[in-house]
Amino acid sequence: AQSVTQPDIHITVSEGASLELRCNYSYGATPYLFWYVQSPGQGLQLLLKYFSGDTLVQGIKGFEAEFKRSQSSFNLRKPSVHWSDAAEYFCAVGTTSGTYKYIFGTGTRLKVLA
């Protein structure tokens, strides 16, 4: 079955600390992979995406993610977190076979301590 798992429902980090948000997927074909961020009461903003090529992708706001096919993972990282990064983060798989759509993970809520 197709699915996206974000094992951490909540993560709390101190401002300035590094961050890694985990994302694992189950998909039979090569997926398109995305990370989105959602601030309270807002829609989703695209942070970065992976389709092919270099497995380390750079995004906006200083985020990066690494695609590891062997681990079916696409973890999001940031070397130094800012208070404004507090939000909900969603990993998504874009299907590449059949009807095109996103499969979203359950999200990780990030809290940043001053």
Add this chain to the structure above:
Amino acid sequence: GAVVSQHPSWVICKSGTSVKIECRSLDFQATTMFWYRQFPKQSLMLMATSNEGSKATYEQGVEKDKFLINHASLTLSTLTVTSAHPEDSSFYICSAKLAGGVLETQYFGPGTRLLVL
């Protein structure tokens, strides 16, 4: 670029009435738009995929007659919640996929919060 708007941003209505939500791609044409529903502190659930000029494709379990979707142009899709009831209260988010785009990226609107009394 790739801005998607939704209107209204929030709406309160009485039980039994219908509510229409608009989703517009402001600076690009979108052959495909998507409608999601999000419950508090939960992920987005795809309700339906809307293709310009054709009928929407609904996900399993979504009532077609209750959630009417129209995608009449390359920049506008509407979701009408018919005979709304309190259990329809939710955050509705639309997204749009760039027409002819090679990269399969969805751009999301800011969402519409619906409260049915």
